Amino acid sequence: MNNKKEQIIKLWFDMWIKQQDFGIDDIFTEDIIYTESWGPQYTDRKTVKHWFEEWNTRGTVLVWDTKQFFHEGDWTVVVWYFKNKMDNGKIEEFDGISLIEWTQDDRIKSLKEFGCNLNHYHPYQNSNIPEFRDEKVSWF
Numbered sequence: 343m344n345n346k347k348e349q350i351i352k353l354w355f356d357m358w359i360k361q362q363d364f365g366i367d368d369i370f371t372e373d374i375i376y377t378e379s380w381g382p383q384y385t386d387r388k389t390v391k392h393w394f395e396e397w398n399t400r401g402t403v404l405v406w407d408t409k410q411f412f413h414e415g416d417w418t419v420v421v422w423y424f425k426n427k428m429d430n431g432k433i434e435e436f437d438g439i440s441l442i443e444w445t446q447d448d449r450i451k452s453l454k455e456f457g458c459n460l461n462h463y464h465p466y467q468n469s470n471i472p473e474f475r476d477e478k479v480s481w482f
Contacts, residue, residue: 344413346448351408351420351440354450357394358403366391371451379438379457401428405435418442424457436460 350369357364366387370376376384384390405425412419420442425435436457443452465472 344411344418347413347418347442347444348408348411348420350448350450351411351418351442355406355408355422358398358406361398361402363391363394366394369450371445371449374450375452377454379455401426416444416446418444 353364354369357366370387370390372387374384374387374390376390382393384393403424403426405423407423409421409423411421418441420440422438422440423435424438425433427433436459438455438457441452441454441456442450445451463475465474467473
């Protein structure tokens with residue numbers, strides 16, 4: 343059962359890499375609630391499909407690798423690494439997790455993404471008072 347869920351998740355990531363819909367209608371419920379790490383939320387499958395098709399006219403997902411899966415009842419957490427390049431040249435990459443809720447027939451009814459900046463640093467490296475970088479905080 344968990345292997346089937348993992349294959350569904352990998353299929354979703356692969357759709358982004360290949361920029362093709364290989365079955366959005368099959369893996370998401372009609373009333374899916376999909377929340378991206380930086381705020382946008384899509385509240386039905388029709389909108390998820392539109393977002394997928396429209397986003398892929400503006401950018402390319404270069405890498406979306408799964409690292410680990412955790413399953414508990416109707417829930418799965420997948421740990422991943424993501425990298426994209428937008429048509430304007432901007433490249434984004436970060437570590438993340440998705441929290442996924444499943445239906446009884448193994449369809450995704452809720453998915454929330456969480457991101458983690460790859461640009462780590464130690465704010466207490468030089469003193470007991472934290473030194474934070476003077477930079478714009480990432481969107482996730």
